[in-house]
Amino acid sequence: MTGLLGALLPAVPLVAGLVGLLLPPVSRGGGARAGADPARRAAVGLGVAGAAGALLVAVALLARVGAPVETSTTWVDLGGLRVTLGVxxxxxxxxxxxxxxAVALAVQVYSVGYLRAGPHDDAGVDVDHRYPPYAAQISLFTAAMLLVVVAGDLVMLLVGWEVMGLCSYLLIAHDRRLPGAPAAAMKAFLVTRVGDVGFLLGIALLGVSAGSFRIADVLAHDHSAGTLTAACLLLLAGVAGKSAQFPLHTWLPDAMAGPTPVSALIHAATMVAAGVYAVTRLFPLFERAPVALAVLGVLASVTLLLGALAATAQDDLKRVLAWSTVSQLGYMTGALAVGAPAAALFHLLTHAAFKALLFLAAGAVIHALGTPLLSRMGGLRSTMPVTFWCTAVGLGALAGVPPLAGFWSKDGVLAAAQAAALDSAGPAPAWVGWL
Incomplete structure (x- = not known):
């Protein structure tokens, strides 16, 4: 039953997304503005139902899962090199x-109002007629990330990884009339592809070495030190691309050209978290490759400092949050570098919650004011009290103010770094903890 729930997890939003792609565009008449167009209603229903169904399955899985569960069946056998289907x-x-x-469901519900045609949409343009493909692409994006989460085989994980890259391109460029959207989408696609070449080669190296792409087989195999170090460094190239680590971080702030709900989805719990999650999943390999962890530690330190400093120079509300995401991802990869995958996952989960909250609150502010520029904002506490308090809670968590979630998860990362530096507690050299 647990294996069945695991297979259903990506399947539910996948079916919703594939059906949604068959819907026609929304008509440009008055009915579309009133939400009465049947194509728009069907797209809303499919998008929300797919995300809600995935959330129900995920909660049921969380209630059931105890000891690790694995199911697999051979899909392709290429001269003794097995590719399996399983979770x-x-x-x-x-x-x-x-x-x-949960974040995908929030984004689908939020998008219903945010992408309704009106004077205060992003750049004040009517994007409502393309709602059906937008909702379908979010469902496919969600399915791809959930496939990465449950995949029991490195090739299956790679499929979800690449579908996410394609969907991010389509979603960032959702409104092609915005001047920066197509270029930002192309930049995100190309920069992450550069990293994905290394990721693909790393997976190939591990699969050939183990004789199987099944994650359990790859983890159990006794790889040579050279093979393991080379494979882990290649995997880190893909992680740097997807999780916006230096020097492949530049696409993330530019991706703000997409609609705000897309920013919340990409930058909170899905695409940028995929790299951190992949390292966590394969962490037993990285433990045996201290050189790779040292490289990851250097990249993490540069990334978290660079992101924080760059955020202070921004006037665009969404770009501030985007650079903040770059910095927070540096904390997660830093926790991995000092041998604390549990601390990295904890910060990944808390960051998903407060950063999704901040992006959706930012969308409400931009929608109301018609501008993303901080220099033109102020005095919103009295006119938008609910948004004010939501933003205050989100920013408190982001800043690590106790007793909010960000305080505990950041403290966990710093405690792990301290243990690595003072007690040489992790698999990486002690200087990584000091850094």
Missing amino acids: RLDGAAALVAVAVA
Whole structure:
């Protein structure tokens, strides 16, 4: 039953997305503005139902899963090199799945109002007629991330990884009339593809070495030190691309050209979290490759400092949050570098919650004012009290103010770094903890 729930997890939003792609565009008449167009209603229903169904399955999985569960069946056997279909489930996978599905559901519901044609949409343009493909692409994006979460085989994980990259391109460029959207989408696609070449080669190296792409087989195999170090460094290239680590971080702030709900989805719990989650999933390999962890530690330190400093120079509300995401991802990869995958996952989950809240609150502010520029904002506490308090809670968590969630997860990362530096507690060199 647990294996069946694991298979259903990506299947539910996948079916909703594929059916949604068959819907016609919304007509440009007055009915579309009133939400009466049947294509729009069907797209809304499919999008919300797919995300809600995934969330129900994820919660059921979280309630059931105890000891790790794995199911697999051979899909392709190429001269003794096996590719399998199956799921690999544990408590961490169930928690991440709940976070992904919850954020996806919030984004689908929020998009119903946000992408209704009106004078205060992004750049004041009518994007409502393309709502059906937009909702379908969010469902496919959600399905791809959930496939990464539950995949029991590296090739299956790669499929979800690549579908996410394609969907991010389509979603960032949703409104092609915005001047920066097509270029930002192309930049995100190309920069992440650069990293994905390394990710693909790393997976190939591990699969050939183990004689199987099944994650359990790859983890159990006794790889040579050279093979393991090379494979882990190649995997880190893909992680740097997807999780916006230096030097492949530049696409993330530019991706703000997409609609705000897309920003919440990409930057909170899905695409940028995929790299951190992939390293967590394969962490037993990285433990045996201290050189890779040292490289990851250097990248994390540069990334978290660079992101924080760059955020202070921005006037665009969404770009501030985007650079903040770059910095927070540096904390997660830093926790991994000092040998604390549990601390990294904890910060991944808390960050998914407060950053999704902040992006959706930012969308409400931009929608109301018609501008994303901080220099033109102020005095909104009295006119938008609910948004004010939501933003205050989100910013408190982001800043690590006790007793909010960000305080505990950041403290966990710093405690792990302290233990690595003072007690040489992790698999990486002690200087990584000091850094």
